[in-house]
Amino acid sequence: MKYNPSKIEKKWQKTWLKEGVYEPNFKNPREKGKFYNLMMFPYPSAEGLHVGNMYAFTGSDIYGRFKRMAGHDVLEPIGLDGFGIHSENYAIKVGTHPADQTKKSEKNFYRQLTEIGNGFAWKEKLETYDPEYYKWTQWLFIQMFKNGLVYRKKQPVNWCPSCKTVLADEQVILAHRNLGEVGGGECERCGTKVIKKDLEQWFFKITDYAERLLNNLEDIDWSEKIKVAQRAWIGKSEGALLKFSIAKSQSVIDVFTTRADTLYGATYMVLAPEHPLVNELKSQITNWDEVQAYREKAKGKTDIERTAEGKEKTGVELKGIKAINPANNQEISVWIADYVLAGYGTGAIMAVPQHDERDAEFAKKFDLPFSDAPLVAVDEIVKKVSGKKITQYRLRDWLISRQRYWGPPIPMIHCEKCGWQPVPEKDLPVKLPKIEDFRPTGTDQSPLASVEKFYKTKCPNCKGEARRETDVSDTFLDSAWYYLRYPSANHKEEAFDPDVTKKWLPVDMYIGGAEHAVLHLLYVRFVAMALHDWGFLNFEEPMTRFRAHGLIIKDGAKMSKSKGNVVNPDEYIKKYGADALRMYLMFLGPFEQGGDFRDEGVAGITRFLNRVWALIDKVQKEDVAEIQKTLHQTIKKVTEDIEGLHYNTAISQLMILLREIEDVEVISRSQFEMVLKLLAPFAPHITEEIWRTVLKNKKSIHLEAWPEYNTKHLVEKTANLVLQINGKTREVMVVDRDLSEAQVKELVLASEKMQRHLDGKTIKKFIYLPNRLVNIVTE
RNA sequence: GCGGGUAUGGCGAAAUGGCAGACGCGCCAGCCUUAGGAGCUGGUGGCCGCAAGGCCGUGGAGGUUCAAAUCCUCCUACCCGCACCA
Numbered sequence: 062m063k064y065n066p067s068k069i070e071k072k073w074q075k076t077w078l079k080e081g082v083y084e085p086n087f088k089n090p091r092e093k094g095k096f097y098n099l100m101m102f103p104y105p106s107a108e109g110l111h112v113g114n115m116y117a118f119t120g121s122d123i124y125g126r127f128k129r130m131a132g133h134d135v136l137e138p139i140g141l142d143g144f145g146i147h148s149e150n151y152a153i154k155v156g157t158h159p160a161d162q163t164k165k166s167e168k169n170f171y172r173q174l175t176e177i178g179n180g181f182a183w184k185e186k187l188e189t190y191d192p193e194y195y196k197w198t199q200w201l202f203i204q205m206f207k208n209g210l211v212y213r214k215k216q217p218v219n220w221c222p223s224c225k226t227v228l229a230d231e232q233v234i235l236a237h238r239n240l241g242e243v244g245g246g247e248c249e250r251c252g253t254k255v256i257k258k259d260l261e262q263w264f265f266k267i268t269d270y271a272e273r274l275l276n277n278l279e280d281i282d283w284s285e286k287i288k289v290a291q292r293a294w295i296g297k298s299e300g301a302l303l304k305f306s307i308a309k310s311q312s313v314i315d316v317f318t319t320r321a322d323t324l325y326g327a328t329y330m331v332l333a334p335e336h337p338l339v340n341e342l343k344s345q346i347t348n349w350d351e352v353q354a355y356r357e358k359a360k361g362k363t364d365i366e367r368t369a370e371g372k373e374k375t376g377v378e379l380k381g382i383k384a385i386n387p388a389n390n391q392e393i394s395v396w397i398a399d400y401v402l403a404g405y406g407t408g409a410i411m412a413v414p415q416h417d418e419r420d421a422e423f424a425k426k427f428d429l430p431f432s433d434a435p436l437v438a439v440d441e442i443v444k445k446v447s448g449k450k451i452t453q454y455r456l457r458d459w460l461i462s463r464q465r466y467w468g469p470p471i472p473m474i475h476c477e478k479c480g481w482q483p484v485p486e487k488d489l490p491v492k493l494p495k496i497e498d499f500r501p502t503g504t505d506q507s508p509l510a511s512v513e514k515f516y517k518t519k520c521p522n523c524k525g526e527a528r529r530e531t532d533v534s535d536t537f538l539d540s541a542w543y544y545l546r547y548p549s550a551n552h553k554e555e556a557f558d559p560d561v562t563k564k565w566l567p568v569d570m571y572i573g574g575a576e577h578a579v580l581h582l583l584y585v586r587f588v589a590m591a592l593h594d595w596g597f598l599n600f601e602e603p604m605t606r607f608r609a610h611g612l613i614i615k616d617g618a619k620m621s622k623s624k625g626n627v628v629n630p631d632e633y634i635k636k637y638g639a640d641a642l643r644m645y646l647m648f649l650g651p652f653e654q655g656g657d658f659r660d661e662g663v664a665g666i667t668r669f670l671n672r673v674w675a676l677i678d679k680v681q682k683e684d685v686a687e688i689q690k691t692l693h694q695t696i697k698k699v700t701e702d703i704e705g706l707h708y709n710t711a712i713s714q715l716m717i718l719l720r721e722i723e724d725v726e727v728i729s730r731s732q733f734e735m736v737l738k739l740l741a742p743f744a745p746h747i748t749e750e751i752w753r754t755v756l757k758n759k760k761s762i763h764l765e766a767w768p769e770y771n772t773k774h775l776v777e778k779t780a781n782l783v784l785q786i787n788g789k790t791r792e793v794m795v796v797d798r799d800l801s802e803a804q805v806k807e808l809v810l811a812s813e814k815m816q817r818h819l820d821g822k823t824i825k826k827f828i829y830l831p832n833r834l835v836n837i838v839t840e
Numbered sequence: 841g842c843g844g845g846u847a848u849g850g851c852g853a854a855a856u857g858g859c860a861g862a863c864g865c866g867c868c869a870g871c872c873u874u875a876g877g878a879g880c881u882g883g884u885g886g887c888c889g890c891a892a893g894g895c896c897g898u899g900g901a902g903g904u905u906c907a908a909a910u911c912c913u914c915c916u917a918c919c920c921g922c923a924c925c926a
Contacts, residue, residue, distance in 0.1 A: 235922080235923075285844075285845090286844065286845070286920070286921075289843070289844050289845095289920095289921070289922095290844090290920085290921050290922080292843090293842095293843070293844095293921060293922045293923090294921085294922075296922080296925065298925070298926085300926080316926080317925095317926070318926060319925095319926065320926075331926090374924085398924095399924085400924045400926095401924080401926075402924075402925065402926090404925090405925045405926075406925070406926065409926095410926045411926085412926090413926090417926070418841090418924090419924055419926080420926085422924090453925080453926090455922090455925060575920080575921095578920095578921075579921085579922095617851095648852085648853095648863085648864070649852065649853085650852060650853060651853090654846090656852065656853090657851085657852060659851080659852075659865075661851090661865055661866070662851095662852070662864075662865055663865095664864095664865075664877095665863090665864050665865060666864085668864095668879090669864090671879095709852090709853075709854085709863085709864095710853095710854070710862090710863080712863080712864090713853090713854075713862065713863035713864075714862095714863080715863095716863055716864075717862080717863070781859085783858070783859050784859095785858080785859085785906085785907075787906075787907085788858090788905095788906065788907045788908095789907095790858090790859045792859095793859065825906090826906060827906095828858095828906050828907080830858070833858070834858050834859090834907090836858080836906050836907060837906085838906045838907090
């Protein structure tokens, strides 16, 4: 019988589905308890899953299969993050309706996800664009609203001119800044330069959770780089709020400073050009035209131009205005300059050229005084000038509305009399109507705004004429709670079944891309905390453990369509089989580091699998002593390596074991079965085929118990003692274990080789590490 | 600029402070075959040497240690995050 991957893989995929091998028992998990193994679900935007997705899914699946065999009831769910700009843009590109395109993509994605051989719980699959799903996304929005975490506000917001919608701060990527290229931020989806627009939008008050989002990081087992990124994004800084009064006026300028101790050195003040106080002081400003011109310029200037100008300071003095330094009552000048940001702190600063580089630069340019005033104690000065110690965060509220079609309509109704009202929960879902003209309008409104049938409605409160919100919510809201839905995917009454949730949440292992560090991975934590506070969840942190997987490149370069080096996994599965592709991907390098895909490499794994297949002919009854040691070493190493996601070294060890087995004539059935089990998470098809078809076992190998190693096989009678002279290895001596130092010394000094190297030298020191090493130090 | 990470053969990589380069690719030699982009066996960091063996070697420069890829200091390059955040 020859190993024929394409034949056996399809067969077992069907059988697994039919037998429900990967369906957990939600009510009564197996002896070791539940294990929720989650991989970030994909968004079906492109032609299909690329090899990078397969890499991530395989890595996650190996972990899940391992946990299942280790006795856990594993939930490894799958779904599609199919709502959102990415899917809609793709539909526009290929000229179909998103609803139709998604159905097509869905089929293709699920086919691919089946063919890679993952142990998914298909009965719990979900799609975010399914009304049965987004009904609860809307419910979540309403809970946010009812709990005071939603507000509308007009302010300058990020606008993508290509996607024709607003974006959250997290969705604006600051790239190319240092490359001298103009660019003040690009749309996370399409790469277009983002501009600022003054618009009224819906926001989620994620900033209320800033402190907890920061503090909880200490307690969760997440990849360090994600924690670092989140800490930076939240950007906590502790300082003081100080008041500067304006001479001959009632007005006061609040400033936030982390250096209250330098207050005596504050020689001027700067307001952001957008600061509201500027208008208030108009009548006193003697150079209003100049001020107004600068403000106009700053407003029209997007970050694009600011960056193009480098960090050269610009600004205009508010002539006629003087502020008073509360520490020494000296009058100081007041300026507006765009190096002060309206959105951070109070939008105003006290400038201390002596202690702040930026202030120094500005002072130099505009010939402002430098003070060498001494530092004072923070607490003292804050008290003296009646200031207040406060904490600032860099984090901004989550802009949640989008002027697009393909998303869950925001479940809010506006009534002229009663104001904004949430849609009554019994009326959910607010279904997204299938409309012909779904393209973004560019009018600051969603295409739904021109669909009267959709927006015309009654006020839930007074029953009068009212208008439905026509914006949809951000895709990241869909994915901010999907992990809660999986175990309750077939539950109709609530977003998630309280009993099942109590049993199955939080997620035990979450694997995904690091690019979501301050996007999805921040939102998902915020939403869990809110749900916890409203009494829906008994945990605050949704994922106990998170690991970021590495990225796959091709022949040393990033994969991209323009380079034509995109690896299509379908071709490789067809040619080599899913098992070979899985193992090759995992063998490339450490899972958390990624690797370089090269076609030649697949051959090594194919050879390996063929040789495993050939072992079939070696099986007999009795255990074979020669391989016991390596076999048990392999159990130990593979177990530890999978736990640490070191799949590449686990596979190396399996290769070493295979070679040893090939050196013996025969092996026992039970030894062979252990080998198959160790290999099963990596190569689920070939192991199942041998397990059931050849060895005639009834039950799936993937439900078998993970092998345990016996330390008695690991202990050896002899040790390889490394003999060094002055740190240089001269000989490796096989000695009985656990000899005394004196015995070892005698043996070592008797060695001809050692004698040669020691000839004429005086031994100064004799270092002995039992069973491992001897180092002789000479004069 | 600040923070985090990485740097090891021709390539992907491996090494609780203790034999650097496991494992795999590629390459070389041999076997097998009508044939090989198949399979098997052996070899494969560099330099010197017929060999035994020796010397050098983990981005660079120092240091700690009996012993450093690993720990410390400084430097260089690349990657990631934040960035005029007061």
